Amino acid sequence: MPEKKAEAKPPASPPSSPPSFEDGLQQLESIVKEMEGGELPLERALALFERGMLLSEACRKQLADAETRIEILTRRAGEMHPEPFPADRD
Numbered sequence: 582m583p584e585k586k587a588e589a590k591p592p593a594s595p596p597s598s599p600p601s602f603e604d605g606l607q608q609l610e611s612i613v614k615e616m617e618g619g620e621l622p623l624e625r626a627l628a629l630f631e632r633g634m635l636l637s638e639a640c641r642k643q644l645a646d647a648e649t650r651i652e653i654l655t656r657r658a659g660e661m662h663p664e665p666f667p668a669d670r671d
Contacts, residue, residue, distance in 0.1 A: 599639040609636050 600608065612633045616626065 605640045
């Protein structure tokens with residue numbers, strides 16, 4: 582009987598185009614639930630952590646880009662007057 586070779590999983594690679602902000606948040610929530618849900622094999626936990634970090638960075642960049650667009654749209658008299666977007670904090 583031939584021996585079965587363990588198949589190596591390819592390393593996680595960033596998607597060719599980042600998900601929408603909302604999709605990214607949903608995926609992050611799913612990752613957090615899975616990681617909090619119980620014991621995971623080390624490789625799975627690392628893969629989830631890596632994916633979460635990539636998604637987090639993509640969402641952070643999308644927020645920064647949105648903030649820049651808002652600042653540009655709030656120009657007054659040819660000068661930029663950045664106005665912080667009020668954060669709803671509970």
